[in-house]
Amino acid sequence: MGKIKSLADLKNLKTDLQSKIDLREKGDSPEKLVQIKVAMATCGIASGAKEIMDFMIDELDKQSINSVVTQTGCMGYCYAEPTIEVTLPDSEPIVFGYVDNNRATEIIEKYIKKGEIVEGVLPVNYETID
Amino acid sequence: MKNLSLHILDIIQNSIRAKANLIELEICEHLKENKFLITIKDNGTGVEKEKLNQILDPYFTSRKTRDVGLGLSLFKQNAERAGGFLKIYSKLGRGTVVRTMFEYNNIDRPVLGDIAGVVTLLVASNPKIEFLYKHKTDNGEFFFNSKEIKNILEDVSVTEPKVISFIKEMINENLQSIKL
Helix, strand or coil, rough: CCCCHHHHHHHHHHEEEEEEEHHHHCCCHHHHHHHEECCCCHHHHCHHHHHHHHHHHHHHHHCCCCEEEEEEECCCCCHCCCCCCEEEECCCCECCCCHHHHHHHHHHHHHHHHHCCCCEEECCCCCCCC | CCHHHHHHHHHHHHHHHHCCCCEEEEEEEEEEEEEEEEEEEEEECCCCCHHHHCCCCCCCCCCCCCCCHHHHHHHHHHHHHCCEEEEEEEEEECEEEEEEEEECCCCCCCCCCHHHHHHHHHHHCCCEEEEEEEEEEECEEEEEEHHHHHHHHHCCCCCHHHHHHHHHHHHHHHHHHHHH
């Protein structure tokens, strides 16, 4: 078995990343990032929200899209889980429902990259996301 | 829920909603005693005594977005089906503890699943909350402290994809080394 990764390895990774982050246009203001929130309450988790979240993080990283993927609570769309809320820079958030890997790919390719609306948009009727 | 790590992810959402800033997860795998224990402890707002009795009722929730709260009920059901139990202790203003036990070798005990992924996801999604994760087996134990990670990272964010995959791999490799 190889050597187990330790906190010392994390230190190296950090130094490595720091230079890259400095190079990358450091959008300190979160508005410059694509923000994605994956609904992760009981309903979302049971419908596969974790897999969607892993997929989004992976795919956006592969394509070097500057983004933050986080989790959020139930938005009240239990019937349409997994749901994700996508906020493009300078736009209103849009919630997509029934997200599977195919639809997630479509959302990245069409909405995040080109701003085209894709199928599965849910009407916004919530006031707060907790 | 397909596996125990998803239940853990689900139950910890309660702690997050209860405004905890320290969440402790402990998993103990005792093959000799035939026990699989999961304990989740938070320092959130806690639950009132009267509500504590209702909390395991699937038709009870403190949410306004929907009328059912299945998280704890499903976890309890799964534990009981696997010869175990779910117990919840809470003190208003102090926090809440959820303890579950499953029989290790029970055919109805769900597998643990991607616990490294779940812990990583929680750490990366909630930068303001600290997570302590302890995993014990008959072969050893592993500690994870999100604070240590953040101290090393300094101004590099835990949401960086490379950091996320590092944490996940680190946990997985350590778990592998104490695997039963």
